[in-house]
Amino acid sequence: MLENYFPILLLLAVALATAVVMMAGSFLVGPKRNYAEKVAQYECGFAPLSRVRLPFDVRFYLLSILFVVFDIEAAFLFPWAVAFKDIGLTGLVEMLLFLMVLLVGYAYIWKKGALEWE
Amino acid sequence: MAVQLPEMNLVLLSPEILLSLVAMGLLLMSAWSGKESRGLIGTMALSGIVLAAVVLAGLSSATPSATMGGHFIDDRLARAMKWLLLIATALPLLMSREYLNQHGLDSGEYYVLTITSLIGAMAMVSAGSFLLLYLGLELMSLSIYVLAAYQRDQLQSTEAGLKYFILGSLASGILLYGTSLVYGATGTTLFTAVANAIKTAEHVSPVLVLGAVLVIIGISFKVAAAPFHMWAPDVYEGAPTSVTAFIAVMPKVAAFTAFFRVLLEAFSALHVHWAPMLQLLAVLTLAVGSLGAIAQSNIKRLLAYSSIGHVGFLLIGLTTGSQLGHQSVVFYLANYIFMSVGAFCLVLVLNRQGIGDQISDYAGLAKKRPLLAFLMSMFMFSMAGIPPLAGFIAKLYVLMAAVKAGLLTLAVISVIFAAIGAFYYLRIVKIIYFDVAEQPFDMEVSLSHQIVLAISALIVLVVGIFPGKLLDWSLASVQSLL
Numbered sequence: 001m002l003e004n005y006f007p008i009l010l011l012l013a014v015a016l017a018t019a020v021v022m023m024a025g026s027f028l029v030g031p032k033r034n035y036a037e038k039v040a041q042y043e044c045g046f047a048p049l050s051r052v053r054l055p056f057d058v059r060f061y062l063l064s065i066l067f068v069v070f071d072i073e074a075a076f077l078f079p080w081a082v083a084f085k086d087i088g089l090t091g092l093v094e095m096l097l098f099l100m101v102l103l104v105g106y107a108y109i110w111k112k113g114a115l116e117w118e
Numbered sequence: 119m120a121v122q123l124p125e126m127n128l129v130l131l132s133p134e135i136l137l138s139l140v141a142m143g144l145l146l147m148s149a150w151s152g153k154e155s156r157g158l159i160g161t162m163a164l165s166g167i168v169l170a171a172v173v174l175a176g177l178s179s180a181t182p183s184a185t186m187g188g189h190f191i192d193d194r195l196a197r198a199m200k201w202l203l204l205i206a207t208a209l210p211l212l213m214s215r216e217y218l219n220q221h222g223l224d225s226g227e228y229y230v231l232t233i234t235s236l237i238g239a240m241a242m243v244s245a246g247s248f249l250l251l252y253l254g255l256e257l258m259s260l261s262i263y264v265l266a267a268y269q270r271d272q273l274q275s276t277e278a279g280l281k282y283f284i285l286g287s288l289a290s291g292i293l294l295y296g297t298s299l300v301y302g303a304t305g306t307t308l309f310t311a312v313a314n315a316i317k318t319a320e321h322v323s324p325v326l327v328l329g330a331v332l333v334i335i336g337i338s339f340k341v342a343a344a345p346f347h348m349w350a351p352d353v354y355e356g357a358p359t360s361v362t363a364f365i366a367v368m369p370k371v372a373a374f375t376a377f378f379r380v381l382l383e384a385f386s387a388l389h390v391h392w393a394p395m396l397q398l399l400a401v402l403t404l405a406v407g408s409l410g411a412i413a414q415s416n417i418k419r420l421l422a423y424s425s426i427g428h429v430g431f432l433l434i435g436l437t438t439g440s441q442l443g444h445q446s447v448v449f450y451l452a453n454y455i456f457m458s459v460g461a462f463c464l465v466l467v468l469n470r471q472g473i474g475d476q477i478s479d480y481a482g483l484a485k486k487r488p489l490l491a492f493l494m495s496m497f498m499f500s501m502a503g504i505p506p507l508a509g510f511i512a513k514l515y516v517l518m519a520a521v522k523a524g525l526l527t528l529a530v531i532s533v534i535f536a537a538i539g540a541f542y543y544l545r546i547v548k549i550i551y552f553d554v555a556e557q558p559f560d561m562e563v564s565l566s567h568q569i570v571l572a573i574s575a576l577i578v579l580v581v582g583i584f585p586g587k588l589l590d591w592s593l594a595s596v597q598s599l600l
Contacts, residue, residue: 002325090123104142111149 062114073102124187130177131190133170133200134240140166141233148226156224160215163229167208167236174200182598184246188308191246191379198595199243199375202452206367207236209459213570214360217466223268223358232364235261239372248297248307248333248384251376255293255340258372259286262365266357278356285339285349293336299329300384309384316387330385334392337380340373341429342422343399344406351410354422359469362418363462366425367455370432374451377436378444382599389439396437397528404430404532408539417465417477420542421458424501427539428454434532435516438523444596446515449589453500453508453581460574461497464490467567468559477546482555490563493575495547500578502543503536507582515589 041052080087080095109115128135144159144166151159174197182193211232218224238257245251263286267279301307303326304315316326335346342350354362381392407427414420428450435447467490468483469475484491500509513536520529563571581588 002323087123101138101142104145108145108149 059117066109066114069105070102073099125185127183127185130180130183130185130192132177133174134237134244136173137166137170137233137237137240140169141230141237144226144233145230148230151226156226157215159226159229160211160224163233164208164211166233167204167211171201171204174204186246186250188310189247189250190241190244192244193598194595195375195378195598196244198448198591199371200240202371202455203236203239203243203368206371206455206459207232207364209455209570209573210360210364210367210462212566213363213459213463213466215566216564217358217360217469221269221358228265228268231261231265235259235265235368239368242372243375243379245376245379246309248300248309248312248380251379252290252294252297254372255376256290258369259290259340262361262369265361266353266365268361269358272356274356275358276356278353281349281356282353289336289339289346292332292339296329296332296334296336299325299332301329303329309379312384313386316385322388322391327388327391330388330392331395333380334377334395337373337376338399341370341377341432342426343429343433344402344426347403347406347426350426351414351419351422354425355416355418355475359418359462359466359475362421363459363466366421366458366462370425370429371451371455374432374436374447378447378596378599381436382439382444393437393439396433397525400430400433400437400528401531402430403427403433404535408535408542411539411542414542415477416475417480417546418475420477420546421461421465424539424543425454425458427535428458428501430535431513431516431532434520434525434528437528438519438525440519440523441593441596441599442515442522443519444599445589445593446512446519448592448595449515449585450512452588452592453512453578456574456577456581457497457500457509460493460571460578461501463567463570463574464494464497467561467563467571477549478553479557480546480550481553482550483559484551485555486559490559491550493571494550496575496578498543498546500582502540504540505582506579508578508585509582511582511585511589 076098077095080091084091140163144163147155147159147162177192178197180192182191184191211229214228215224218228235258238254238259238261241250241254242258243254245254263279263283266282267276269275297307300312303323304312306312306315316322339346339349354366357365381389381396385392403426407423407425407430410426411420411423414423432447432450432454435443435450437443465475468480480494483494496507500507503510503513505511517529517532520526520532
């Protein structure tokens with residue numbers, strides 16, 4: 001049972017070793033000539049104009065959450081579409097029911113104004 | 119190539135389908151209708167639950183069976199637990215209306231979220247596979263996270279919601295990881311097929327045991343068993359009180375049914391592995407529940423620790439692995455619902471006129487409102503396990519099961535912690551009866567609160583004196599296990 005996973009373990013070991021060797025090699029062998037401009041954050045050659053961690057509009061979160069929900073819907077549609085011929089009418093009805101449930105949620109967020117920016 | 123789809127007996131799912139339709143309808147209603155119809159939404163949510171109960175009663179004559187390819191089980195246990203779930207949702211919903219009104223929280227989404235979490239819990243108790251178990255658990259938990267943070271303008275409430283969400287997601291992740299390991303070891307997610315795979319395997323693979331341990335940890339988080347209880351006091355304190363009443367009872371019923379299904383249907387052959395683990399959890403949980411509550415000054419925090427203590431007793435019943443033990447768990451859960459809902463309802467009632475959640479605020483209640491004081495003492499006595507109240511019979515049966523299963527040490531430890539726990543219950547009674555009142559107790563007890571209090575008090579008293587019917591019912595519901 002467990003020995004079936006041995007190739008994966010091997011792959012993991014090789015991947016880890018590769019990464020460690022490459023990073024250690026560049027760390028040990030590579031020349032280091034650091035000066036202030038070189039170690040600063042890179043911003044198209046300018047000196048940094050402001051802090052990077054700015055607060056931004058909470059509405060972006062709302063939109064991205066809604067995006068995730070309906071993106072998942074699409075993710076469910078793909079395997080259904082691939083198997084569409086095999087699962088026949090039952091599959092069609094089930095997917096329609098699923099979409100109906102999502103449609104209720106969609107109508108709700110629309111009415112609540114979550115899709116409007118202002 | 120036509121795929122053979124599993125048979126679908128949608129009749130068995132009718133309570134869940136009905137509640138889903140109610141939830142969706144109410145969601146649309148809450149978006150389209152104005153403020154004046156909020157009361158209507160609450161009434162409709164309650165009627166929806168009653169209707170689901172009627173449908174569930176109609177199903178009771180159907181022969182127990184599984185559908186959806188074995189993923190959905192409709193047996194005596196599932197039906198019994200669904201009754202408890204419906205009660206554990208309806209009573210908190212009934213008593214939350216005024217509270218929501220007073221705190222400006224009354225909106226349709228509250229009822230929608232309550233019902234969706236109920237649907238998730240019902241899916242959990244009917245789960246025949248790890249997949250449906252996880253789906254139900256997530257639906258239940260996600261709705262409850264939002265409910266805990268429902269008082270958005272209160273820092274405590276948002277903190278409670280966020281804390282619950284982060285720790286709950288971690289627990290779900292652990293559960294899912296355990297499920298994937300079990301799947302890797304046995305090649306299936308169906309409980310019965312997992313049990314078969316374990317029986318036919320010549321030796322128990324460590325991957326399977328690790329998976330089982332992770333699944334148990336995941337569910338332990340949900341019932342707030344120590345050492346996975348850290349979220350409970352903060353969430354109970356921060357969440358709106360009506361929500362606290364709900365999350366103190368409903369998820370526990372669902373999660374303990376999940377324990378039944380996972381431990382007795384999927385991992386029954388691993389009893390030697392999980393029983394010691396659960397015993398350890400039980401002792402830790404009892405210790406945290408009874409010792410942690412002593413220093414609390416906030417009644418909601420105290421009730422949180424008290425519920426942790428009850429979980430300790432429930433775990434003992436579970437770990438015996440005997441029918442008597444399982445019966446005692448169902449019986450304990452049924453009584454716990456009414457004790458807890460009754461106590462929280464009194465917290466709601468007493469919280470109304472600006473008197474806070476502090477235990478010291480109850481000083482002298484007995485002089486001004488003797489009936490309320492009597493009820494509060496009754497619920498406290500019942501939780502402490504003092505006869506002739508329901509809590510006593512519940513504890514007695516758990517202890518009987520533990521002794522019969524030869525777990526004498528565990529029984530002795532639990533009695534010691536129950537005695538320690540009695541201290542803080544009795545302290546509340548002492549404050550109510552012997553301390554001098556500082557605040558006025560001029561609150562009115564509304565009709566819905568009266569109903570909830572009457573039901574809980576009646577059950578706690580009647581079951582305490584005539585426990586026979588409920589005991590038979592509990593026994594019948596666990597007979598399909600093992």
